[in-house]
Amino acid sequence: MDDARAGTTGAFDAWASARVPALLRFAYVVTGSQAEAEDAVQAALERALPRWDRISRAEDPDAYVRRMVVNAHVSLWRRSGRHESPVALVSLSEGPDPAEQVTTTEAVRRVCAGLPRRQRVAVALRFYEDRDYAEIGALLGCSEATARSYVHRALQALRRELGEEESDA
Incomplete structure (x- = not known):
């Protein structure tokens, strides 16, 4: 039994070593926070x-x-009962106006954080992981049409929010 357990652990270690960076990137998109992403991945693993x-x-x-990462994030969020809004770091590099980039990035994060969980996950899967709608539906346990609807509604909210931000300036 110990040999079987060691074999399972070895296979898991090999898989995890290869997949942890991608899982952390995915979790960051879902959670919006590096610390929460690390916690969710750790709990899932x-x-x-x-x-x-x-x-x-x-x-x-x-x-x-x-899916375990998403569920772990929801569980951690429910247990903690806290709502944090991470702020992007400002970098003084050459190129586009850093203030404008931070403002846009923060607006996108704020809108994404305000989206219902399934919409936020659907957008992360569609645009960050480049998944098709059938895969998104399978991961979320819904139909392909519902996955399309989640992404469409999330994009509408994002466009609406960014459009309001531009008109305020």
Whole structure:
């Protein structure tokens, strides 16, 4: 039994070593915070290890663990009961106006943070992970049309918010 457990742990370690950077990027898009992303990935991996024999036989183990990351984020958010709004760091590099970039980035983050969880996840999967709507629907447990609707509504909110920001200036 110890040999089987060691084999499972070894397979999991190899998979996790290869996938953790992508999981952290995905989690950051979902959570909007590096610290929360790290917490969500850690919680998901802690839950995945004892179940790795079953998860590794799934059709898409990556998608399964990404779903665990989303669920871990929701659980952590519910338990903590706190709402934080991370602020982008200002960099003084050459190129476009940093203040304008920070303002736009912060507006996008604020709108994304205000989106319903499923819309936020759908947008992250569509534009950050370049998933098609059928995959998004499968990951979220909904139809392809519903996944399209989530992304469409999120983009409408983003356009509306950014349009208001430009008219205020």
